[in-house]
């Protein structure tokens with residue numbers, strides 16, 4: 569024996585028992601499930617899973633563009649990836665999207681046969 573005594577740790581008198589586990593585990597499970605559901609609900613409100621349009625005219629119930637054939641000219645290139653800053657026209661943003669996601673999107677090209 570060295571003669572040194574161990575420091576005295578004050579005790580709160582609390583003892584963790586099996587009965588505490590019976591209460592603590594279900595409470596923790598319910599809290600975790602509730603947290604998951606709340607975060608899932610909050611995320612769903614801002615952008616629902618599976619949406620392809622993440623930024624264009626989101627205040628509109630439907631994004632529709634219409635063009636007369638006579639006004640198209642000899643060639644028009646339309647975006648189908650929903651990432652173009654010039655939507656509905658393609659600005660080449662699909663290339664970055666494809667590179668980042670492994671997707672294979674590309675534009676719709678309409679042209680006169682001789683163009």
Ligand code: FES
Pocket residue numbers: 646647648649650651652657658659660661662663673674675676
């Ligand atoms: S930018 Fe969307 S298809 Fe080209």
